Amino acid sequence: MPDGVAPVEAARAGAAAAGRPRHVAIIMDGNGRWASARRLPRAAGHRAGVKAVRRTIEAAITSGVEWLTLYAFSSENWGRPAEEVADLTALLKHYLRHETAELHREGVRLRIIGDRDRFGPDITAEAARAERLTGANTRLNLVVALSYGARAEILAAARRLAAEAAAGGVDPASLGEAEFAARLTTADMPDPDLLIRTSGERRLSNFLLWQSAYAELLFVDTLWPDFGTAEFEAALAEFGRRERRFGGRPG
Template sequence: MPEPVASPPRHVAIIMDGNGRWAAGRGLPRVAGHRAGAQAVRRTVEAAIRHGVGWITLYAFSSENWRRPASEVLDLTGLLRHYLRSEIAELTREGVRLRFIGDRTRFDADIVGQLTRAEHDTTGNTRLNLTLALSYGARAEILAAARAAARAARDGQLDPDALDEAAFGSLLSTAAMPDPDLIIRTSGEQRLSNFLLWQSAYAELLFLDVLWPDFGPTHFAEAMAEFARRERRFGARPA
């Protein structure tokens, strides 16, 4: 396995894609792919810690995923319950702080309670910040921030002419997080799918032809090496 690079990205965001195709290719039900994908999450967290990445954000459940068949949504929410029950103690031992972004009100009350407890129980951890995007959609996030800014302006709490990128960013669900330096999407698909649209303005994009359940430490290390080869100019001319 390649050695960690000298200057890893501070924040890596991953669109975890391919669970269904992984299961179909093996003649298994889709839930088997989601279970295998959960194991890939654990491997990715371990790899991020090894490479010195401070922030990981995983696109776990999009706002559009609610449109999937009811049986699959039930499987996904059941797997989320299991993950929250089984992994929090291990994440705490590893020094991982857990955050959630997205519309958690669409989940059942017991899941909402588990999300809140998980955030509370890991709040003191500093080794890695792990954010799970659940019932998340970037357009809805931006729209909610725009509405908040409009209400503040209406109530005389905000001068519209003073609203800049930093002030608007503080209204997003990622306000306490750095923008992603690298966004990885597995499965060979090449699109962002309504993920961190505002925050990804200057992120490096990497599309990998590997299904998410097969993603492992070697893939993560290769992504770190590819990031190290990129020249980031943030819109400026090369020297």
């Protein structure tokens, strides 16, 4: 039996009922182009992007999506101009400090994946506080990827397994996909059913590479600050029209 059969069966079993995705992941792209088109500084685009985050969270709750993962800051984003990185980190700190209470009132559980320590102790502390406050909420699981890179995540999991094997804790011959996935930062999360990228770009940009093996990919031209309820519902409708076979025979 091929190694991928068991995970595929698990994915089938966990697929959302009635053509609705259980887990939606979004690469939020286009803030800079949105600002440039309006002759505004890039920081204005990022602030407008925060409003789109609010709309998307509300749309996810209304539609019954259980998990929403947002790619907010990639590990590669540290290479942007220092001024823009400073604007982004300040906006992130403001969001964690001032939006967490509203997320909690709405029953949203916030979780952060990625190398949060690179942002410094202030943001690390705010992130931990937000996760503690919202930890028991069940209406929506909101996952924010910060200083995240899928290759680094996969490499870290491989190193962890190698160390365990060297110490005699695991038998390499017995390892399968489930054991590897258990070492990822998303170990207790369902894989994305639908992955959306805004702004017309058509690449994954090092986002959830392992987890998105069987995700439906949707690339939309809308710039992220213009994304909202209508666009989210249109994406769910497109998902509902697709036939998910997980590598099986056509229907």
